[in-house]
Amino acid sequence: MRRLLEQWLTADARLRIATWAAAMLLLMALCGLGGIRPGYQALEQQRISLAASEQAIKEQQRQKRALDRQLNAAQRNLPALVSVNFSAMTTGKLPGITLEKWQPEGEFAELVLRSKWLAVPALFHALSRTDARLKSFSLTSGDGVLSVTLRLEADHEK
Structure with a gap:
């Protein structure tokens, strides 16, 4: 190297x-x-x-x-969704539901029903198939029966 x-x-x-x-x-x-x-x-x-x-x-x-x-x-x-006109009498004839008061006030209406707990889902399901729009509702219980108050707006009444 x-x-x-x-x-x-x-x-x-x-x-x-x-x-x-x-x-x-x-x-x-x-x-x-x-x-x-x-x-x-x-x-x-x-x-x-x-x-x-x-x-x-x-x-x-x-x-x-x-x-x-x-x-x-x-x-x-999907079948065509057809809405029917709302009728308080039809709503009162649902099983377990009794119509107490129906009071239309212009474009709004108040519906008071007596119901069993198990009938409430069927009530809301029946309302969903009509042209009425639910604005508010309240549930109060007493004596094993519910008092259901619905405030509705119906399209066909306008």
Whole structure:
């Protein structure tokens, strides 16, 4: 090794400069590749992440199309919702419900019923199928029977 160093030191100046330049270029290339490699890995990770995101978006679009098809099929199979005109007498004839008072006041009306607890859901279900809009209601209990007060707005009375 010592002999090689002595030969280089005693060699022509052009050879020493060329050797030195080649060594520097080799060193710069090695340092440059070391700096490029982490950047390349980061770009590769971004590419993988973008590919996964693109795949997730495609899957979401596929699910949306499937749900749209299901929704369209359900809408085609859904029977037409027909609302009937509200009648206080019909409401009073529901099982477990007795009409106590019906008082129309302009566009609003007050309906007072006596009911059992189990008949209340059927009452609200029956009201949902009419053109009357429920503005407010109250429930009070006494003697095992409920007093149901409904404040309604009926479309057909306008």
